[in-house]
Amino acid sequence: MSDMPKDNYDSTENIIKELRATFREEAYELLAELESALLELEKNPKDKEQIGRAFRAMHTIKGSGGACEFHDIVSFTHDLETMFDKVRSGKVAATRKIIDITLLARDHIKAMLNSYYQGGSTDETKGKDIIAQLKELMSQTAMQERAVIAPERRTSPRDAPPLAKTYRIRFRPSADVFDQGVNPIKLLDELRELGPCKIVAQTEAIPFLEDFDPRTNYTYWDVILTTSHGMNAIQDVFIFVKDTAEVKIEVIDEEDSPDDETSYKYLGDILVERGDLTPEDMKKSLKAKKLIGEVLVETGVVPTAKVESALVEQQHVRDLRERRHGVDATLNIRVATSKLDILADLVGELVTVQARLTQTALDSGMSALISIAEEVERLTGAIRENTMNIRMLPIGTTFSKFKRHVRDLSAELGKEIELTTNGAETELDKTVIERLGDPLVHIIRNCIDHGIERPEERMKAGKPRRGEIHLSAVHSGAHVLISIRDDGAGLNTEAIRAKAIEKGLLQPDALVSEQALREMIVAPGFSTAAKVTGVSGRGVGMDVVKKAIDALHGALEISSVRGVGTTITLKLPLTLAIIDGFLTRIGEENFIFPLSLVDECVELTRENAFSKGGRHLIDVRGHIVPFIRLREQFAITGDAPLIEQIVIARVDNRRVGFVVDRVIGGHQTVIKNLGTFYKDVEGISGATILGDGTVALILDVPKLVRITEQQEVDLASAGG
Amino acid sequence: MQTTFSQSGNKSYITLEGDLTLPNAEALKGIFTKALQESDDVSVAIVTVENVDLSCLQLLCSAHRSAMRSKKKVTFIGSPPQAFNDAVEATGLARGAAGCKLDDGYSCLWMSVKGDRHE
Numbered sequence: 001m002s003d004m005p006k007d008n009y010d011s012t013e014n015i016i017k018e019l020r021a022t023f024r025e026e027a028y029e030l031l032a033e034l035e036s037a038l039l040e041l042e043k044n045p046k047d048k049e050q051i052g053r054a055f056r057a058m059h060t061i062k063g064s065g066g067a068c069e070f071h072d073i074v075s076f077t078h079d080l081e082t083m084f085d086k087v088r089s090g091k092v093a094a095t096r097k098i099i100d101i102t103l104l105a106r107d108h109i110k111a112m113l114n115s116y117y118q119g120g121s122t123d124e125t126k127g128k129d130i131i132a133q134l135k136e137l138m139s140q141t142a143m144q145e146r147a148v149i150a151p152e153r154r155t156s157p158r159d160a161p162p163l164a165k166t167y168r169i170r171f172r173p174s175a176d177v178f179d180q181g182v183n184p185i186k187l188l189d190e191l192r193e194l195g196p197c198k199i200v201a202q203t204e205a206i207p208f209l210e211d212f213d214p215r216t217n218y219t220y221w222d223v224i225l226t227t228s229h230g231m232n233a234i235q236d237v238f239i240f241v242k243d244t245a246e247v248k249i250e251v252i253d254e255e256d257s258p259d260d261e262t263s264y265k266y267l268g269d270i271l272v273e274r275g276d277l278t279p280e281d282m283k284k285s286l287k288a289k290k291l292i293g294e295v296l297v298e299t300g301v302v303p304t305a306k307v308e309s310a311l312v313e314q315q316h317v318r319d320l321r322e323r324r325h326g327v328d329a330t331l332n333i334r335v336a337t338s339k340l341d342i343l344a345d346l347v348g349e350l351v352t353v354q355a356r357l358t359q360t361a362l363d364s365g366m367s368a369l370i371s372i373a374e375e376v377e378r379l380t381g382a383i384r385e386n387t388m389n390i391r392m393l394p395i396g397t398t399f400s401k402f403k404r405h406v407r408d409l410s411a412e413l414g415k416e417i418e419l420t421t422n423g424a425e426t427e428l429d430k431t432v433i434e435r436l437g438d439p440l441v442h443i444i445r446n447c448i449d450h451g452i453e454r455p456e457e458r459m460k461a462g463k464p465r466r467g468e469i470h471l472s473a474v475h476s477g478a479h480v481l482i483s484i485r486d487d488g489a490g491l492n493t494e495a496i497r498a499k500a501i502e503k504g505l506l507q508p509d510a511l512v513s514e515q516a517l518r519e520m521i522v523a524p525g526f527s528t529a530a531k532v533t534g535v536s537g538r539g540v541g542m543d544v545v546k547k548a549i550d551a552l553h554g555a556l557e558i559s560s561v562r563g564v565g566t567t568i569t570l571k572l573p574l575t576l577a578i579i580d581g582f583l584t585r586i587g588e589e590n591f592i593f594p595l596s597l598v599d600e601c602v603e604l605t606r607e608n609a610f611s612k613g614g615r616h617l618i619d620v621r622g623h624i625v626p627f628i629r630l631r632e633q634f635a636i637t638g639d640a641p642l643i644e645q646i647v648i649a650r651v652d653n654r655r656v657g658f659v660v661d662r663v664i665g666g667h668q669t670v671i672k673n674l675g676t677f678y679k680d681v682e683g684i685s686g687a688t689i690l691g692d693g694t695v696a697l698i699l700d701v702p703k704l705v706r707i708t709e710q711q712e713v714d715l716a717s718a719g720g
Numbered sequence: 721m722q723t724t725f726s727q728s729g730n731k732s733y734i735t736l737e738g739d740l741t742l743p744n745a746e747a748l749k750g751i752f753t754k755a756l757q758e759s760d761d762v763s764v765a766i767v768t769v770e771n772v773d774l775s776c777l778q779l780l781c782s783a784h785r786s787a788m789r790s791k792k793k794v795t796f797i798g799s800p801p802q803a804f805n806d807a808v809e810a811t812g813l814a815r816g817a818a819g820c821k822l823d824d825g826y827s828c829l830w831m832s833v834k835g836d837r838h839e
Contacts, residue, residue, distance in 0.1 A: 214749060215775070
């Protein structure tokens with residue numbers, strides 16, 4: 001590199017920079033894939049598919065890491081791969097201990113990647129320790145295997161079926177095969193029984209009628225067979241013709257091949273490998289500006305059936321590989337998320353400008369302009385919807401991260417817990433998914449620490465030893481409902497009441513419903529854990545969860561049955577960039593409610609409103625609803641109109657009213673941050689620009705309710 | 721095996737019924753040889769079949785090639801019965817793109833066999 005001219009050096013550096021940027025997302029995905037495969041393998045240590053998945057992930061990290069010049073990652077992953085190859089080749093069983101250390105190795109690779117992408121350094125000795133541990137463990141396990149398992153394996157070779165391989169078979173029976181009493185079609189049927197199989201008969205030797213001898217076989221076959229039964233099983237099919245027939249069997253694809261690509265060989269290469277085309281003829285044919293298959297058939301260099309047979313092989317292997325990769329690569333492209341963020345921002349601007357255009361067109365009264373504005377509105381709506389769809393990701397990637405959490409934390413606490421999931425394919429905006437990770441971790445930690453009982457307690461209660469945490473996601477209109485259900489002890493409302501009184505969150509003589517007590521677990525500083533553990537119980541977890549869900553314009557519901565379990569349901573908007581808002585006005589100021597929280601609007605009159613204990617209340621069709629005067633809350637000057645409006649919103653399953661001057665109606669709200677100067681303004685979560693260019697503030701409804709409740713508590717305390 | 725052979729002008733009609741297997745292959749060869757000598761267009765109706773083996777499938781292929789060489793035709797009338805199609809599939813004869821090099825008009829008998837080819 002030192003002799004390299006500076007320009008070349010710079011361009012190489014740039015290429016590596018670009019490669020690293022491109023690899024970034026994939027690298028973390030591969031680590032997630034590795035972790036997921038190892039956790040599945042733990043459940044079924046003989047699952048060759050998972051071993052293959054883990055191995056492929058390591059191999060790709062190593063390969064791509066090499067291209068990015070991540071030398072320490074390459075070296076470490078190479079050692080890890082070498083060790084893990086013993087598991088892959090069946091020399092060593094995938095024990096819990098081996099999986100533990102391989103998971104640690106995976107974490108170490110992640111730390112090394114983080115140091116490249118986020119700065120910092122990694123502990124080299126830790127990496128060496130991990131490899132040393134793995135080496136020792138492998139040799140111990142291999143010895144134990146030889147001593148204990150090996151004899152068993154000899155007696156039951158089918159114990160762990162080998163991975164599927166794809167074979168290319170050329171079967172050419174002798175001309176007198178019929179006289180031998182052998183029916184070649186039966187042999188082909190036997191091959192079909194071994195696995196998915198494609199068969200092409202080669203019949204170019206069949207003569208004209210005058211030379212045709214009915215007792216002679218003129219046909220041979222090309223077979224592509226995918227089977228896990230192994231070479232011997234295939235050879236057994238031909239056992240009775242082995243001395244007279246020509247049988248050539250080659251492996252052309254392996255399930256755990258480290259060089260597993262979705263593509264496969266070119267047609268010409270397949271024909272050359274088969275001996276149906278000479279390399280010289282291939283070169284000649286490639287010179288023609290046509291598909292090689294067409295050239296070969298047209299020139300008569302290779303018979304049609306041989307070309308077709310090679311195409312069948314190509315398609316068979318490509319299909320297999322694409323299925324293994326789980327995607328049709330041609331249908332997907334990888335785009336940096338930063339580009340999507342820019343696109344979403346631009347669409348936000350477009351929606352704002354479109355609103356101004358509509359407003360201006362309406363003000364002008366020009367029908368031609370109004371018509372154009374309507375068309376632009378329709379197109380903008382379509383662009384907005386499509387852009388938001390592009391940003392949607394399945395929540396399954398987040399779900400799978402928790403498997404490791406559950407595994408490690410339950411082991412640490414001496415509990416046996418299984419994490420099950422449903423609706424992993426449910427899609428949410430990527431920003432929502434990113435911001436959902438931490439709240440979900442807190443909830444799951446609480447389930448493990450406080451919810452699920454120890455195995456012996458569960459047995460005593462007549463429950464299965466192993467507890468279950470079930471994560472599920474489902475679409476519900478413009479929202480996604482995510483529920484976290486455990487089959488643990490359920491919430492102890494008596495303990496919650498006692499703790500709430502102790503913490504001063506509840507008056508000793510207060511009449512509180514069971515449900516209200518359950519919801520107290522999300523109150524700031526609340527914790528019923530007998531001791532503070534490293535897992536949860538610091539009394540901040542559920543409060544943080546509530547805040548995070550509020551910030552996502554979502555809602556949280558808790559239901560629990562003592563002794564049966566607890567379910568926490570999160571209701572989240574599909575996207576955060578643009579929401580359906582409900583525009584209102586107080587004086588000259590515009591305020592927007594998230595439409596998803598709005599139940600209804602009613603008029604505020606002197607007849608239906610009253611005050612009690614410092615609280616504003618209104619009678620809505622016989623139900624009492626507390627309300628908040630936003631004019632007072634935001635200190636807006638000027639007189640209120642004679643008839644005001646109350647927007648009734650639903651917060652934490654309770655209805656709360658907000659008094660405004662006027663209700664304008666629905667509004668496509670592009671959310672803008674308030675900026676650092678205004679980030680501490682309470683009760684406002686953001687802002688948006690209206691069609692006439694003025695700014696409207698987006699209300700943080702749950703926060704406003706909490707502020708008001710606190711003011712009432714302070715008032716009551718001051719009053720005595 | 722039961723066969724019928726009839727002729728109308730330049731066209732021959734052959735119906736085949738029963739087992740299309742080695743013991744009948746020689747007789748079948750005779751029928752096709754005669755039909756191609758006496759007409760330019762041979763239509764084959766396979767009515768019902770129970771067993772079909774490679775020898776007879778090779779023979780049909782040979783008859784078709786012989787016709788192609790002489791610019792004559794051998795074609796099926798209607799759809800052959802399922803048992804026949806199954807045998808063609810099992811033998812790996814079914815063709816998708818084109819027949820042999822003599823087949824210049826996409827008249828290969830095995831291209832008319834429908835189903836999941838090769839498998």
